[in-house]
Amino acid sequence: MPELPEVEVVRAGLEAHVAGRTVSKVEVLHPRAIRRHVLGAEDFTGRLAGVRVDAARRRGKYLWLELSGGEAVLAHLGMSGQMLVQPEGAPDEKHLRVRVRFADDGPELRFVDQRTFGGLALDELVTTDGEQLPGTIAHIARDPMDPRFDAAAAARALRSRRTEVKRALLDQTLVSGVGNIYADEALWRSKLHWARPTEKLTAAQGRALVAAATEVMDSSLQAGGTSFDALYVNVNGQSGYFARSLDAYGQEGLPCRRCGTAIRREPFMNRSSYSCPRCQPRPRSSR
DNA sequence: ATCGTCTCCTGTTCGC
DNA sequence: TGCGAACAGGAGACGA
Numbered sequence: 001m002p003e004l005p006e007v008e009v010v011r012a013g014l015e016a017h018v019a020g021r022t023v024s025k026v027e028v029l030h031p032r033a034i035r036r037h038v039l040g041a042e043d044f045t046g047r048l049a050g051v052r053v054d055a056a057r058r059r060g061k062y063l064w065l066e067l068s069g070g071e072a073v074l075a076h077l078g079m080s081g082q083m084l085v086q087p088e089g090a091p092d093e094k095h096l097r098v099r100v101r102f103a104d105d106g107p108e109l110r111f112v113d114q115r116t117f118g119g120l121a122l123d124e125l126v127t128t129d130g131e132q133l134p135g136t137i138a139h140i141a142r143d144p145m146d147p148r149f150d151a152a153a154a155a156r157a158l159r160s161r162r163t164e165v166k167r168a169l170l171d172q173t174l175v176s177g178v179g180n181i182y183a184d185e186a187l188w189r190s191k192l193h194w195a196r197p198t199e200k201l202t203a204a205q206g207r208a209l210v211a212a213a214t215e216v217m218d219s220s221l222q223a224g225g226t227s228f229d230a231l232y233v234n235v236n237g238q239s240g241y242f243a244r245s246l247d248a249y250g251q252e253g254l255p256c257r258r259c260g261t262a263i264r265r266e267p268f269m270n271r272s273s274y275s276c277p278r279c280q281p282r283p284r285s286s287r
Numbered sequence: 288a289t290c291g292t293c294t295c296c297t298g299t300t301c302g303c
Numbered sequence: 304t305g306c307g308a309a310c311a312g313g314a315g316a317c318g319a
Contacts (some may be wrong), residue, residue, distance in 0.1 A: 115296045
């Protein structure tokens with residue numbers, strides 16, 4: 001479940017191993033991996049051949065390879081996507097979806113994705129809010145790691161919604177990069193129940209929530225960065241990565257680190273939300 | 288315009 | 304033992 005810190009580790013790996021290299025040949029092994037590239041696989045592979053990768057960039061959970069010529073390969077890892085840098089000739093992964101070979105005959109880039117929620121697409125770069133972004137993600141808000149992230153504005157945006165606070169926190173047009181795991185962690189740190197109505201959040205609570213989300217992603221990024229293997233860029237299953245210390249997410253039945261009460265799991269949007277019944281009491285207004 | 292629900296996908300785990 | 308259900312969940316599409 002890659003969220004911002006995981007995607008950032010991947011971006012750094014791509015910057016180190018792919019930037020500056022020229023694409024020679026691209027193979028699409030599963031059409032669903034490029035479903036957001038509307039012109040299809042042939043167009044995708046044809047237009048990539050011969051272009052140079054200038055840089056690897058990221059906003060929220062999206063990352064993209066900036067290409068010579070004003071275009072970019074936009075990527076989202078979805079639930080299970082991985083970007084692997086592998087020597088040519090290494091056995092294909094079971095869920096290999098896209099292979100990118102380079103003119104220098106060095107290691108190839110592989111997009112591997114079991115559940116195929118992720119994907120790649122070629123996209124035009126556009127200027128939005130003083131930033132060059134792939135056009136299809138121009139609506140994605142700045143994330144807390146962005147040098148120009150405005151925490152106060154993000155807190156106001158969250159409070160301006162009329163919904164449950166966790167729904168707002170997961171809305172990538174308000175603050176990007178937060179997924180189910182970090183949302184639960186940020187809410188735990190802020191002592192807020194996920195169903196708290198946004199309109200009842202005080203300004204201080206809004207700011208504290210944004211600060212908590214920033215902190216939890218920051219510390220996770222530091223932990224993830226240290227487990228990064230220079231030989232390849234990996235997202236899932238690497239030790240020290242998802243084994244990061246969590247206070248709420250996935251902790252059902254375990255004692256709250258603050259008060260000792262057993263963490264509970266509740267259904268939320270066809271998935272789960274974890275919280276401490278004592279530190280994060282359910283708001284009276286709902287159920 | 289805004290908000291909530293549905294859907295896509297596959298491997299693993301769990302209950303009967 | 305076998306099989307179906309539940310679960311993992313990001314984000315676009317769509318309906319109200």
